[in-house]
Amino acid sequence: MEYNIIENKDTITVKNIKDFIPKHIFECGQCFRWDKQKDGSYTGVAFNRVINVKKEGDDIIFSNTNKRDFDDIWFNYFDLGRNYREIKQELAKDDILNKAIKHGQGIRILNQDPWEILISFIISANNRIPMIKKSIKILSKRYGEYIEEYKGEKYYSFPLSNVLDDLSIEEITNCGTGFRAKYILNASKIVSSNQIDIYKLKNLSTPDARNQLMLFAGIGPKVSDCIMLFSMNKSDAFPIDIWVKRVMEYFYVDEGTKLMDIQKYAQEKFGNLAGFAQQYLFYYARELGIGRNKKR
DNA sequence: CGTCAGGTCTCTA
DNA sequence: TAGAGACCTGAC
Numbered sequence A: 001m002e003y004n005i006i007e008n009k010d011t012i013t014v015k016n017i018k019d020f021i022p023k024h025i026f027e028c029g030q031c032f033r034w035d036k037q038k039d040g041s042y043t044g045v046a047f048n049r050v051i052n053v054k055k056e057g058d059d060i061i062f063s064n065t066n067k068r069d070f071d072d073i074w075f076n077y078f079d080l081g082r083n084y085r086e087i088k089q090e091l092a093k094d095d096i097l098n099k100a101i102k103h104g105q106g107i108r109i110l111n112q113d114p115w116e117i118l119i120s121f122i123i124s125a126n127n128r129i130p131m132i133k134k135s136i137k138i139l140s141k142r143y144g145e146y147i148e149e150y151k152g153e154k155y156y157s158f159p160l161s162n163v164l165d166d167l168s169i170e171e172i173t174n175c176g177t178g179f180r181a182k183y184i185l186n187a188s189k190i191v192s193s194n195q196i197d198i199y200k201l202k203n204l205s206t207p208d209a210r211n212q213l214m215l216f217a218g219i220g221p222k223v224s225d226c227i228m229l230f231s232m233n234k235s236d237a238f239p240i241d242i243w244v245k246r247v248m249e250y251f252y253v254d255e256g257t258k259l260m261d262i263q264k265y266a267q268e269k270f271g272n273l274a275g276f277a278q279q280y281l282f283y284y285a286r287e288l289g290i291g292r293n294k295k296r
Numbered sequence B: 001c002g003t004c005a006g007g008t009c010t011c012t013a
Numbered sequence C: 001t002a003g004a005g006a007c008c009t010g011a012c
Helices: A022-026 A067-077 A084-091 A095-103 A114-123 A129-143 A169-192 A198-203 A206-213 A221-231 A242-251 A259-288
Strands: A004-008 A011-015 A034-036 A042-046 A049-056 A059-063 A146-150 A153-156
Touching (some): A022 A042, A049 A067, A049 A146, A084 A259, A221 A259
Antiparallel strands (some): A011 A059, A049 A059, A146 A153
């Protein structure tokens, strides 16, 4: 993928970029540390940096950054080396996905940090997105490192495992994590002691990586698939949350199909692109509120 | 006040 | 080995 990049003071502009719509990227459920600003742009924190992303016409402007960070961090973070046009062309052969893609054509799957994503998705279990974001924000403010103030707001990095592993259950609960606090503490101890090297899991096969992740208390099939898809470059992972379950039942499989069987179905149908299909379907289901009034 | 939300764990038959 | 029930928390 080649881009026409313009460098200015504190900003990098990528001209005429297709397949990049901030709203789709930041609101398709893969990340929790990006907030919409009054001007419609999004400000987020990742890899100890604060950055603002704004779409102007066909250009994307990255503010509060520089060419070096763009090359070293953001190019990979925003998955800019991947050709989404080809992925969408392939998936659009399926009628349902063809429609779903039209709603979320600017989605990209971010390459996020495994440790932050592992904890974030432990917190996501039986929780709501605003609450998840709030918990992560408090955790970072209390136990992360201060990064900088940007447009009147202070930003903090996500706390390291060897900081969280010293906390009490109560201290973690007090960040709004509820019953998941014990899972967070447990995971912190496993990671800080290197009992499981989560940074090496991306080198394993998807089933093997999944089995390793499921060893953590509080991580089941859905959360492990999220971790693999959003931070370990496993594009064949297919996380099935309530929305994906609904949209799959609505369009593809019988109601009451077991999650494992939906998983198998998606694996066979979408293969290596399952993760991308999941994102388009998830966004589509939420936009349309598919199955919202149905009982589980 | 119940209900319920980006699931997972525990207990029971 | 599958299925029901519990679970922090806060918004409706």
